[in-house]
Amino acid sequence: xxxxxxxxxxxxxxxxxxxxxxxxxxxxxxxxxxxxxxxxxxxxxxxxxxxxxxxxxxxxxxxxxxxxxxxxxxxxxxxxxxxxxxxxxxxxxxxxxxxxxxxxxxxxxxxxxxxxxxxxxxxxxxxxxxxxxxxxxxxxxxxxxxxxxxxxxxxxxxxxxxxxxxxxxxxxxxxxxxxxxxxxxxxxxxxxxxxxxxxxxxxxxxxxxxxxxxxxxxxxxxxxxxxxxxxxxxxxxxxxxxxxxxxxxxx
Amino acid sequence: xxxxxxxxxxxxxxxxxxxxxxxxxxxxxxxxxxxxxxxxxxxxxxxxxxxxxxxxxxxxxxxxxxxxxxxxxxxxxxxxxxxxxxxxxxxxxxxxxxxxxxxxxxxxxxxxxxxxxxxxxxxxxxxxxxxxxxxxxxxxxxxxxxxxxxxxxxxxxxxxxxxxxxxxxxxxxxxxxxxxxxxxxxxxxxxxxxxxxxxxxxxxxxxxxxxxxxxxxxxxxxxxxxxxxxxxxxxxxxxxxxxxxxxxxxxxxxxxxxxxxxxxxxxxxxxxxxxxxxxxxxxxxxxxxxxxxxxxxxxxxxxxxxxxxxxxxxxxxxxxxxxxxxxx
Numbered sequence: 001x002x003x004x005x006x007x008x009x010x011x012x013x014x015x016x017x018x019x020x021x022x023x024x025x026x027x028x029x030x031x032x033x034x035x036x037x038x039x040x041x042x043x044x045x046x047x048x049x050x051x052x053x054x055x056x057x058x059x060x061x062x063x064x065x066x067x068x069x070x071x072x073x074x075x076x077x078x079x080x081x082x083x084x085x086x087x088x089x090x091x092x093x094x095x096x097x098x099x100x101x102x103x104x105x106x107x108x109x110x111x112x113x114x115x116x117x118x119x120x121x122x123x124x125x126x127x128x129x130x131x132x133x134x135x136x137x138x139x140x141x142x143x144x145x146x147x148x149x150x151x152x153x154x155x156x157x158x159x160x161x162x163x164x165x166x167x168x169x170x171x172x173x174x175x176x177x178x179x180x181x182x183x184x185x186x187x188x189x190x191x192x193x194x195x196x197x198x199x200x201x202x203x204x205x206x207x208x209x210x211x212x213x214x215x216x217x218x219x220x221x222x223x224x225x226x227x228x229x230x231x232x233x234x235x236x237x238x239x240x241x242x243x244x245x246x247x248x249x250x251x
Numbered sequence: 252x253x254x255x256x257x258x259x260x261x262x263x264x265x266x267x268x269x270x271x272x273x274x275x276x277x278x279x280x281x282x283x284x285x286x287x288x289x290x291x292x293x294x295x296x297x298x299x300x301x302x303x304x305x306x307x308x309x310x311x312x313x314x315x316x317x318x319x320x321x322x323x324x325x326x327x328x329x330x331x332x333x334x335x336x337x338x339x340x341x342x343x344x345x346x347x348x349x350x351x352x353x354x355x356x357x358x359x360x361x362x363x364x365x366x367x368x369x370x371x372x373x374x375x376x377x378x379x380x381x382x383x384x385x386x387x388x389x390x391x392x393x394x395x396x397x398x399x400x401x402x403x404x405x406x407x408x409x410x411x412x413x414x415x416x417x418x419x420x421x422x423x424x425x426x427x428x429x430x431x432x433x434x435x436x437x438x439x440x441x442x443x444x445x446x447x448x449x450x451x452x453x454x455x456x457x458x459x460x461x462x463x464x465x466x467x468x469x470x471x472x473x474x475x476x477x478x479x480x481x482x483x484x485x486x487x488x489x490x491x492x493x494x495x496x497x498x499x500x501x502x503x504x505x506x507x508x509x510x511x512x513x514x515x516x517x518x519x520x521x522x523x524x525x526x527x528x529x530x531x532x533x534x535x536x537x538x539x540x541x542x543x544x545x546x547x548x549x550x551x552x553x554x555x556x557x558x559x560x561x562x563x564x565x566x567x568x569x570x571x572x573x574x575x576x577x578x579x
Contacts, residue, residue, distance in 0.1 A: 022325060025324050025325060025337050026324075026325060028317065028321050028324055028337065028340050028341060028344065029314065029317045029318050029321040029340070029344065029552070029556070030552070030555075030556045030559075031556070031560065032556075032559065032560025032561075032562075032563035032564060033560060033563065033564060033567075034314070034344060034347060034348045034351070035348065036560075036563075037344050038341055038344055038345055038348065041337055041340070041341035041344070042341065044337055045334055045337050045338055045341070048330070048333060048334055048337070049334060052330050052334075066330055067329045067330060070330065071328070071329065090559060091559070091560060091563055144566075144567070145563065145566050145567075148566035148567070149562075149565060149566045151562050151565065151566065152562060152563070152565075152566035155562065235325075238325050238326055239325060239326065241326045242323075242326050242327065242328040242386040243328035243329060245328075245446065246444055246446060246447070249443050249444045249446075249447055250439055250443060251328040251329050251332055251386075251436075251439055251440075251443075251447075
């Protein structure tokens with residue numbers, strides 16, 4: 001198996017989770033109700049823990065240690081989708097992003113748990129149980145709020161419209177896509193996307209929200225190749241603010 | 252995290268005269284026997300009021316206390332600290348949730364308590380009106396403010412009100428982990444590079460005066476305090492808590508080679524009591540009444556969170572549902 005292809009996949013997985021975990025953690029102390037404050041903080045801890053598991057696999061493949069990789073790279077070296085780096089905005093946007101991201105994440109984890117590449121299969125098998133709860137949380141809230149007040153429905157619909165091009169950007173193909181599929185690492189982004197659409201539709205049908213016509217939408221690609229929005233570099237600068245005071249120090 | 256100080260001011264004890272003497276005597280006898288008072292039990296109005304006030308202030312202290320450390324979640328250096336800092340601050344918010352529920356058993360809704368916090372009508376622990384300038388400040392808070400909170404909360408966990416006392420037992424168990432986390436972080440700083448040592452000493456210098464006021468001013472013994480102590484609402488005097496804290500933590504601070512910024516601080520071997528420079532109580536009063544470095548900012552953050560989240564709470568509200576206070 002081409003090691004570069006595996007590394008590319010691992011970076012994509014790890015970076016998505018680190019950056020979304022970081023964004024989720026920004027809700028600590030600011031949630032619309034205490035229970036959501038706590039829930040977003042829990043998911044943040046899981047996401048960042050998951051990213052650490054994938055960075056650890058990268059280290060085993062000869063990359064630098066997880067702290068160095070996470071805390072010292074610049075935005076153009078990150079492989080996360082642009083969806084996860086966007087600012088939290090209001091709770092409506094954070095919730096929609098969480099719903100779209102985690103419904104894709106669980107499919108990826110399910111596929112990867114069957115992967116021919118054993119180290120990934122092991123990690124994915126271990127972690128998918130946690131992601132299941134993230135999906136449950138997102139779907140429950142979308143169903144509740146998506147069929148509640150007119151105000152909530154309008155807010156969520158506009159957040160959905162805004163997030164969708166970025167959400168589709170999650171499925172940007174890697175340059176090793178065919179190789180990964182042929183080697184049985186996972187079924188590839190097209191397959192993840194097709195399953196994702198089915199699953200989010202099932203939830204949205206139980207609400208007053210509508211998925212816009214996908215044919216008219218240009219996905220926001222680039223993230224997987226280091227092209228990011230203006231929001232990622234400031235996030236990384238903030239994350240590394242203390243670490244960079246002395247990267248050799250034990251904090 | 253909560254230190255207790257300044258909770259019981261401005262209470263009118265005349266209210267007690269309107270209570271049924273027989274019920275009051277039975278209530279006091281139950282407490283004297285070490286029984287817990289439960290939400291549906293008879294209790295004097297004054298007991299109810301004081302407890303609501305105390306538990307509510309404690310809950311507010313947890314969510315406001317999440318803010319100075321919370322600002323360091325996104326900047327925590329390295330995976331280990333990042334994850335621990337998140338978990339730690341999340342615990343504090345969880346404590347607020349537990350405590351609001353405990354206070355609700357006495358008849359005041361969470362929404363009303365949060366409204367009173369934003370209005371400035373109810374208080375929270377004064378130390379959180381001071382800023383956490385650096386990562387090291389956040390470490391000092393995790394270690395020493397949580398240590399202070401444990402001293403106070405361990406005492407209050409033996410109090411007479413069942414739901415509060417049970418909530419505190421759970422909270423103390425978690426705070427014990429915070430203390431270990433805070434201590435570990437401070438040890439790394441104090442035994443680290445010269446820059447780290449300088450950062451942690453500077454943070455200790457900034458935080459020592461607020462820490463000394465954490466337990467509140469010396470209690471003046473009055474009928475008022477006596478009654479609250481007899482009712483097991485107030486379990487230890489502010490000075491007792493402060494002495495216990497100094498006894499437990501000053502040696503640990505010295506052990507790390509750090510200097511406590513108070514030249515008068517020493518233990519009097521004859522009395523067994525710590526002597527120290529009297530904290531600036533005028534500043535304490537000024538800050539508690541709104542004129543501290545971060546009062547406006549802390550409340551503004553809370554107000555913004557409430558306003559921005561209002562549509563979610565409205566959407567969750569079922570117009571047919573009726574408010575029922577929880578049992579515990």
